[in-house]
Amino acid sequence: MKIFIPTPLRPFAGSQSSIETDAPTIAAALDQLTSSHPDLKKHLFTPEGKVRAFVNLYLNDEDIRYLPEKEATAVRPTDTLSIIPSIAGGLPPRQ
Amino acid sequence: MTALHIPQSVFDSIRAHGEETYPHECCGALLGNATPEGWRVVSAVRAGNTRTDSAHNRYHIAPVEIVKIQRDARRQGLDIAGFYHSHPGHPARWSLTDLAEAHWLGCVYVITQVAHGKAAVTNAFLLAGPTEEDKHFEPEPIEIAK
Numbered sequence: 001m002k003i004f005i006p007t008p009l010r011p012f013a014g015s016q017s018s019i020e021t022d023a024p025t026i027a028a029a030l031d032q033l034t035s036s037h038p039d040l041k042k043h044l045f046t047p048e049g050k051v052r053a054f055v056n057l058y059l060n061d062e063d064i065r066y067l068p069e070k071e072a073t074a075v076r077p078t079d080t081l082s083i084i085p086s087i088a089g090g091l092p093p094r095q
Numbered sequence: 096m097t098a099l100h101i102p103q104s105v106f107d108s109i110r111a112h113g114e115e116t117y118p119h120e121c122c123g124a125l126l127g128n129a130t131p132e133g134w135r136v137v138s139a140v141r142a143g144n145t146r147t148d149s150a151h152n153r154y155h156i157a158p159v160e161i162v163k164i165q166r167d168a169r170r171q172g173l174d175i176a177g178f179y180h181s182h183p184g185h186p187a188r189w190s191l192t193d194l195a196e197a198h199w200l201g202c203v204y205v206i207t208q209v210a211h212g213k214a215a216v217t218n219a220f221l222l223a224g225p226t227e228e229d230k231h232f233e234p235e236p237i238e239i240a241k
Contacts (some may be wrong), residue, residue, distance in 0.1 A: 003143045007174050008200040040113050054198045056158040085198035087178055090153035
Protein backbone atom coordinates (compact mmCIF):
# COMPACT_ATOMS: atom_id res chain seq x y z
CA MET A 1 0.00 0.00 0.00
CA LYS A 2 1.18 3.49 -0.78
CA ILE A 3 1.02 6.14 1.96
CA PHE A 4 0.76 9.70 0.70
CA ILE A 5 2.66 12.20 2.82
CA PRO A 6 1.22 15.73 2.93
CA THR A 7 3.46 18.72 2.23
CA PRO A 8 4.06 19.67 5.89
CA LEU A 9 5.24 16.20 6.92
CA ARG A 10 7.66 15.57 4.06
CA PRO A 11 10.66 17.07 5.89
CA PHE A 12 10.20 14.28 8.42
CA ALA A 13 9.83 11.58 5.76
CA GLY A 14 13.03 12.06 3.81
CA SER A 15 11.33 14.65 1.55
CA GLN A 16 9.27 11.86 -0.01
CA SER A 17 5.71 12.49 -1.20
CA SER A 18 4.75 8.84 -0.85
CA ILE A 19 6.09 5.76 0.86
CA GLU A 20 5.35 2.12 0.02
CA THR A 21 4.63 -0.37 2.78
CA ASP A 22 3.85 -4.07 2.66
CA ALA A 23 1.94 -4.13 5.95
CA PRO A 24 -1.30 -6.14 6.22
CA THR A 25 -3.32 -3.51 8.12
CA ILE A 26 -3.54 0.26 8.48
CA ALA A 27 -2.06 0.11 11.99
CA ALA A 28 0.84 -2.04 10.81
CA ALA A 29 1.45 0.33 7.90
CA LEU A 30 1.60 3.29 10.28
CA ASP A 31 4.02 1.30 12.46
CA GLN A 32 6.24 0.64 9.45
CA LEU A 33 6.08 4.30 8.47
CA THR A 34 7.06 5.63 11.88
CA SER A 35 9.70 2.95 12.36
CA SER A 36 11.45 3.94 9.16
CA HIS A 37 10.86 7.66 9.80
CA PRO A 38 10.77 8.11 13.59
CA ASP A 39 10.52 11.91 13.37
CA LEU A 40 7.02 11.50 11.95
CA LYS A 41 5.73 9.89 15.11
CA LYS A 42 5.21 13.00 17.22
CA HIS A 43 3.45 14.70 14.31
CA LEU A 44 0.96 11.87 13.90
CA PHE A 45 0.42 10.47 17.38
CA THR A 46 -0.12 11.76 20.93
CA PRO A 47 2.31 10.59 23.63
CA GLU A 48 -0.39 8.04 24.50
CA GLY A 49 -0.18 6.60 21.00
CA LYS A 50 -3.52 7.89 19.68
CA VAL A 51 -3.75 9.60 16.28
CA ARG A 52 -3.67 13.34 16.94
CA ALA A 53 -7.08 15.00 16.77
CA PHE A 54 -6.25 17.17 13.77
CA VAL A 55 -4.80 14.30 11.73
CA ASN A 56 -7.23 12.64 9.35
CA LEU A 57 -6.40 9.29 7.79
CA TYR A 58 -8.16 8.21 4.62
CA LEU A 59 -7.99 4.69 3.20
CA ASN A 60 -8.68 5.48 -0.46
CA ASP A 61 -11.67 7.86 -0.04
CA GLU A 62 -12.84 6.54 3.35
CA ASP A 63 -12.19 8.16 6.73
CA ILE A 64 -10.71 5.30 8.75
CA ARG A 65 -12.63 6.46 11.85
CA TYR A 66 -15.78 5.23 10.10
CA LEU A 67 -14.44 1.89 8.91
CA PRO A 68 -15.87 -1.00 10.98
CA GLU A 69 -12.41 -2.18 12.01
CA LYS A 70 -10.79 1.26 12.00
CA GLU A 71 -6.99 1.01 12.16
CA ALA A 72 -7.21 -2.80 12.24
CA THR A 73 -8.67 -2.76 8.71
CA ALA A 74 -6.84 -5.07 6.32
CA VAL A 75 -5.30 -3.38 3.31
CA ARG A 76 -4.44 -4.47 -0.22
CA PRO A 77 -1.33 -3.49 -2.19
CA THR A 78 -3.45 -1.30 -4.47
CA ASP A 79 -4.93 0.71 -1.57
CA THR A 80 -3.71 4.18 -0.70
CA LEU A 81 -3.56 5.85 2.68
CA SER A 82 -3.69 9.66 2.75
CA ILE A 83 -2.61 11.66 5.77
CA ILE A 84 -4.62 14.88 5.79
CA PRO A 85 -4.11 17.49 8.52
CA SER A 86 -7.31 19.46 9.18
CA ILE A 87 -8.02 22.69 7.35
CA ALA A 88 -10.20 25.16 9.20
CA GLY A 89 -10.26 28.61 10.75
CA GLY A 90 -12.22 31.80 10.87
CA LEU A 91 -13.04 34.75 13.03
CA PRO A 92 -13.85 34.66 16.73
CA PRO A 93 -17.60 35.26 17.30
CA ARG A 94 -17.14 38.80 18.59
CA GLN A 95 -14.21 39.90 16.46
CA MET B 96 13.60 36.04 1.77
CA THR B 97 10.75 34.00 0.38
CA ALA B 98 7.49 35.17 -1.14
CA LEU B 99 4.26 33.71 -2.42
CA HIS B 100 4.47 33.83 -6.20
CA ILE B 101 1.02 33.75 -7.73
CA PRO B 102 -0.31 34.49 -11.22
CA GLN B 103 -2.60 37.51 -11.51
CA SER B 104 -5.45 35.32 -12.79
CA VAL B 105 -5.26 33.01 -9.75
CA PHE B 106 -4.97 35.96 -7.36
CA ASP B 107 -8.05 37.52 -8.97
CA SER B 108 -9.98 34.23 -8.81
CA ILE B 109 -9.54 33.73 -5.06
CA ARG B 110 -10.61 37.32 -4.42
CA ALA B 111 -13.64 36.84 -6.67
CA HIS B 112 -14.51 33.70 -4.72
CA GLY B 113 -14.67 35.77 -1.53
CA GLU B 114 -17.00 38.23 -3.19
CA GLU B 115 -19.27 35.45 -4.46
CA THR B 116 -19.72 33.82 -1.06
CA TYR B 117 -20.04 37.10 0.88
CA PRO B 118 -21.27 37.47 3.61
CA HIS B 119 -20.02 33.93 4.15
CA GLU B 120 -16.41 32.81 4.18
CA CYS B 121 -15.00 31.18 1.07
CA CYS B 122 -12.18 28.64 1.13
CA GLY B 123 -9.99 26.66 -1.19
CA ALA B 124 -6.58 25.19 -1.85
CA LEU B 125 -3.57 26.61 -3.66
CA LEU B 126 -1.55 24.25 -5.85
CA GLY B 127 2.01 24.82 -6.90
CA ASN B 128 5.63 23.93 -6.34
CA ALA B 129 8.09 24.71 -3.57
CA THR B 130 11.16 26.68 -4.67
CA PRO B 131 14.01 28.30 -2.74
CA GLU B 132 12.23 31.63 -3.36
CA GLY B 133 9.00 30.35 -1.81
CA TRP B 134 5.88 28.69 -3.13
CA ARG B 135 5.11 29.22 -6.80
CA VAL B 136 1.35 28.82 -7.13
CA VAL B 137 -0.02 27.55 -10.42
CA SER B 138 -3.72 27.23 -9.68
CA ALA B 139 -6.40 27.52 -7.03
CA VAL B 140 -9.12 24.98 -6.37
CA ARG B 141 -12.37 26.09 -4.80
CA ALA B 142 -13.62 24.01 -1.90
CA GLY B 143 -16.93 23.87 -0.12
CA ASN B 144 -17.22 25.38 3.35
CA THR B 145 -18.68 22.64 5.54
CA ARG B 146 -19.35 25.13 8.37
CA THR B 147 -22.84 25.93 7.13
CA ASP B 148 -23.83 26.40 10.79
CA SER B 149 -21.56 29.45 11.06
CA ALA B 150 -20.32 30.24 7.56
CA HIS B 151 -20.06 33.99 8.22
CA ASN B 152 -17.14 33.50 10.60
CA ARG B 153 -15.87 29.94 10.17
CA TYR B 154 -14.53 27.75 7.41
CA HIS B 155 -13.67 24.09 7.25
CA ILE B 156 -12.73 22.00 4.24
CA ALA B 157 -13.81 18.37 4.31
CA PRO B 158 -10.68 16.19 4.41
CA VAL B 159 -12.09 13.93 1.70
CA GLU B 160 -12.16 16.96 -0.58
CA ILE B 161 -8.46 17.46 0.13
CA VAL B 162 -7.80 13.78 -0.66
CA LYS B 163 -9.28 14.41 -4.12
CA ILE B 164 -7.58 17.79 -4.59
CA GLN B 165 -4.24 16.23 -3.64
CA ARG B 166 -4.80 13.37 -6.08
CA ASP B 167 -5.52 15.79 -8.94
CA ALA B 168 -2.51 17.90 -7.94
CA ARG B 169 -0.20 14.86 -8.09
CA ARG B 170 -1.38 14.11 -11.63
CA GLN B 171 -0.35 17.64 -12.61
CA GLY B 172 3.01 17.42 -10.84
CA LEU B 173 1.88 19.94 -8.22
CA ASP B 174 1.69 20.00 -4.44
CA ILE B 175 -0.69 21.66 -2.03
CA ALA B 176 1.06 24.98 -1.41
CA GLY B 177 -1.52 26.24 1.03
CA PHE B 178 -5.07 27.42 1.45
CA TYR B 179 -7.11 30.57 1.12
CA HIS B 180 -10.19 31.92 2.82
CA SER B 181 -12.02 35.20 3.25
CA HIS B 182 -12.82 37.40 6.22
CA PRO B 183 -16.20 38.98 5.47
CA GLY B 184 -16.26 42.44 7.03
CA HIS B 185 -12.99 41.90 8.91
CA PRO B 186 -9.33 42.67 8.21
CA ALA B 187 -7.07 40.37 6.25
CA ARG B 188 -5.18 39.36 9.38
CA TRP B 189 -4.97 35.89 10.82
CA SER B 190 -7.12 35.29 13.89
CA LEU B 191 -6.37 33.13 16.89
CA THR B 192 -8.87 30.65 15.45
CA ASP B 193 -6.95 30.63 12.18
CA LEU B 194 -3.72 29.85 14.02
CA ALA B 195 -5.21 27.25 16.34
CA GLU B 196 -6.75 25.38 13.42
CA ALA B 197 -3.82 25.68 11.00
CA HIS B 198 -1.78 22.49 10.78
CA TRP B 199 -0.02 22.62 7.41
CA LEU B 200 3.43 23.72 8.53
CA GLY B 201 5.48 25.27 5.75
CA CYS B 202 2.38 26.11 3.74
CA VAL B 203 0.83 29.51 3.04
CA TYR B 204 -2.52 30.73 4.27
CA VAL B 205 -4.00 33.54 2.19
CA ILE B 206 -6.71 35.74 3.68
CA THR B 207 -8.84 38.26 1.78
CA GLN B 208 -10.81 40.94 3.53
CA VAL B 209 -14.20 41.33 1.86
CA ALA B 210 -15.83 44.65 2.75
CA HIS B 211 -19.44 45.26 1.73
CA GLY B 212 -19.19 42.46 -0.79
CA LYS B 213 -16.01 43.73 -2.44
CA ALA B 214 -12.59 42.11 -2.06
CA ALA B 215 -10.27 44.57 -0.32
CA VAL B 216 -6.88 43.64 1.13
CA THR B 217 -5.34 40.20 0.53
CA ASN B 218 -2.48 39.03 2.70
CA ALA B 219 -0.47 35.82 2.88
CA PHE B 220 1.01 34.17 5.95
CA LEU B 221 3.46 31.30 6.14
CA LEU B 222 2.73 28.75 8.87
CA ALA B 223 6.23 28.48 10.30
CA GLY B 224 7.76 26.44 13.07
CA PRO B 225 9.17 22.95 13.24
CA THR B 226 6.27 21.45 15.20
CA GLU B 227 2.61 21.93 16.03
CA GLU B 228 3.56 23.15 19.50
CA ASP B 229 5.63 26.12 18.35
CA LYS B 230 3.88 27.00 15.11
CA HIS B 231 3.31 30.64 14.24
CA PHE B 232 2.29 32.75 11.27
CA GLU B 233 4.84 34.91 9.49
CA PRO B 234 3.79 37.52 6.92
CA GLU B 235 4.70 36.28 3.44
CA PRO B 236 5.00 38.92 0.70
CA ILE B 237 2.80 38.30 -2.33
CA GLU B 238 4.54 38.56 -5.69
CA ILE B 239 2.09 38.71 -8.55
CA ALA B 240 3.48 36.89 -11.56
CA LYS B 241 2.70 38.28 -14.99
